[in-house]
Amino acid sequence: MAKMMIPLGPQHPALEEPESFSLLLDGERIAAATVALGYNHRGMEKACESRTYIQDIYLLERICGICSHSHSSSYVQAVEAIAGIEIPKRAAYLRTLIGELERVHSHLLWLGIAGHEIGFQTLFMFVWRDRELVMDLLERLTGNRVNYGMNTIGGVRRDIDSTQTEEVLKALDILEARTSYYIKVCTEEQSIIGRLAGVGKLPREDALRLGAVGPVLRASGVRRDMRKDDPYDAYSELDFNVITDDHADVLGRTVVRVFEIMESYKICRQVVRNMPDGPIAVKVPAKIPTGEAFSRYEAPRGEDIHYVRSNGTDRPERVKVRAPTLANLASITNMIEGGYLADVPIVIAAIDPCFSCTDRMIRVQDSRSGREDRYDWAGLRQYSIDWYKKRGVDLSQTKAAWKD
Amino acid sequence: MKGTGKMIPLMLRMLVKKPDTILYPAQKAHVEEHFRGALKFDQALCIGCKLCMRVCPSAAIEIERVSETEKVFQAYVRMDRCIFCGQCVDTCPKKALENTENFELASTDKESLRKAI
Ligand code: SF4
Ligand code: SF4
Numbered sequence: 001m002a003k004m005m006i007p008l009g010p011q012h013p014a015l016e017e018p019e020s021f022s023l024l025l026d027g028e029r030i031a032a033a034t035v036a037l038g039y040n041h042r043g044m045e046k047a048c049e050s051r052t053y054i055q056d057i058y059l060l061e062r063i064c065g066i067c068s069h070s071h072s073s074s075y076v077q078a079v080e081a082i083a084g085i086e087i088p089k090r091a092a093y094l095r096t097l098i099g100e101l102e103r104v105h106s107h108l109l110w111l112g113i114a115g116h117e118i119g120f121q122t123l124f125m126f127v128w129r130d131r132e133l134v135m136d137l138l139e140r141l142t143g144n145r146v147n148y149g150m151n152t153i154g155g156v157r158r159d160i161d162s163t164q165t166e167e168v169l170k171a172l173d174i175l176e177a178r179t180s181y182y183i184k185v186c187t188e189e190q191s192i193i194g195r196l197a198g199v200g201k202l203p204r205e206d207a208l209r210l211g212a213v214g215p216v217l218r219a220s221g222v223r224r225d226m227r228k229d230d231p232y233d234a235y236s237e238l239d240f241n242v243i244t245d246d247h248a249d250v251l252g253r254t255v256v257r258v259f260e261i262m263e264s265y266k267i268c269r270q271v272v273r274n275m276p277d278g279p280i281a282v283k284v285p286a287k288i289p290t291g292e293a294f295s296r297y298e299a300p301r302g303e304d305i306h307y308v309r310s311n312g313t314d315r316p317e318r319v320k321v322r323a324p325t326l327a328n329l330a331s332i333t334n335m336i337e338g339g340y341l342a343d344v345p346i347v348i349a350a351i352d353p354c355f356s357c358t359d360r361m362i363r364v365q366d367s368r369s370g371r372e373d374r375y376d377w378a379g380l381r382q383y384s385i386d387w388y389k390k391r392g393v394d395l396s397q398t399k400a401a402w403k404d
Numbered sequence: 405m406k407g408t409g410k411m412i413p414l415m416l417r418m419l420v421k422k423p424d425t426i427l428y429p430a431q432k433a434h435v436e437e438h439f440r441g442a443l444k445f446d447q448a449l450c451i452g453c454k455l456c457m458r459v460c461p462s463a464a465i466e467i468e469r470v471s472e473t474e475k476v477f478q479a480y481v482r483m484d485r486c487i488f489c490g491q492c493v494d495t496c497p498k499k500a501l502e503n504t505e506n507f508e509l510a511s512t513d514k515e516s517l518r519k520a521i
Pocket of ligand 1: 449450456467495496497498499
């Protein structure tokens with residue numbers, strides 16, 4: 001049978017995000033696959049350079065609508081490292097609490113989506129109903145469901161009081177009972193096991209070689225978690241397990257995530273019980289001394305890296321973000337090759353991708369000559385003005401939305 | 405064989421329970437206490453230092469002097485820009501700004517999104 005190339009995407013091949021896959025089909029099996037990113041480049045790193053350190057927190061928080069706290073934490077950690085600031089203990093505990101509640105809502109969201117991808121709408125509906133409990137809790141603690149705005153340079157912006165502590169503990173009890181039920185469903189329901197076992201295999205050696213991170217790596221049997229390996233916030237004082245699994249397939253990734261939720265409850269309980277008293281933030285001058293720092297954070301999707309370079313002003317000179325999805329993308333082709341076409345959506349969804357968080361750079365390549373062009377800021381602006389001019393729109397008089 | 409249909413008992417129980425969703429907007433949506441919604445401005449407290457304008461990450465707030473003779477200021481917020489981060493509230497030295505729990509801010513007219521608050 002002749003091989004056939006089919007495109008998948010860029011319109012929402014799995015989750016509601018644009019990315020494009022080219023699949024070479026041999027019958028129903030995938031012989032080869034390539035991934036193309038770049039449909040959602042938002043220029044956030046560049047935008048950071050024209051905003052102050054404080055303003056960048058809110059911008060970077062919006063890299064991702066799910067692991068917003070991870071990105072802002074990773075960024076403030078880097079800035080605090082440059083400025084040589086140690087945050088108060090209570091702030092570290094509060095960051096941990098929000099970080100773990102975020103992991104809970106992110107993993108529950110994923111479980112629902114996984115149900116949706118495999119046609120198990122019942123699971124999707126119920127999991128998302130229960131996820132509202134943790135969303136409400138986050139709203140109560142921080143003032144917003146998604147972009148919590150909890151972090152600031154030098155600590156956190158909101159404290160929690162004893163009534164809120166009680167509410168957290170109460171909500172955790174309900175959530176834990178519900179999650180135990182979903183664990184039972186995921187590990188016993190034959191229609192889930194039958195659908196997910198053996199799908200999207202990523203052997204341990206491949207996961208390590210391709211640099212996978214987070215639950216994807218842990219589901220291939222590698223015990224790696226920044227909360228243990230390079231502890232930040234309050235993690236070095238907390239007792240929790242790193243969940244791993246040896247299935248190395250989508251089932252394994254499901255199992256790792258659902259059990260991680262249980263570990264998060266354990267962490268949250270310890271955090272609220274042992275939260276030290278004291279201030280929640282230290283004052284930090286607007287100008288950050290010259291230097292550079294690199295910070296790692298275990299986001300729900302894996303290791304999130306932020307790099308910040310400062311030049312002594314109130315604005316960073318460079319901010320670089322490596323979202324976990326970028327690390328996991330290299331493994332995707334490996335996971336789908338050799339598998340069935342019908343499995344592709346769930347295999348992609350199983351890395352819990354966040355493509356818009358990942359899109360970073362545009363490379364312009366002339367398809368005939370192969371020549372690559374790089375644009376600087378002014379050049380890129382001119383290019384866009386010319387592009388529109390050819391199509392009858394004159395934008396040359398438009399002022400840039402943001403002035404330095 | 406561990407069997408299928410594990411969620412059927414839960415589904416059946418739902419038949420006799422009332423829905424978990426609400427009929428918004430007929431029914432009021434619940435927001436938590438201290439929710440960071442639309443901003444409120446207290447003219448009597450504002451000294452016109454414009455720090456709020458300087459810190460705003462999305463250039464959403466504007467402070468304008470409204471009287472020639474007295475130091476009286478008016479705040480305008482562009483609802484299409486405001487991300488409800490509350491940084492202006494944190495920064496204001498006079499506590500003239502406050503987040504309210506109002507989140508119903510949609511409008512069909514773009515011009516009306518710049519509001520005096
Ligand atoms: S920071 Fe406060 S006092 Fe200063 S201009 Fe803004 S609202 Fe007025
Ligand atoms: S809440 Fe945030 S975005 Fe809105 S006006 Fe205040 S600082 Fe600006």
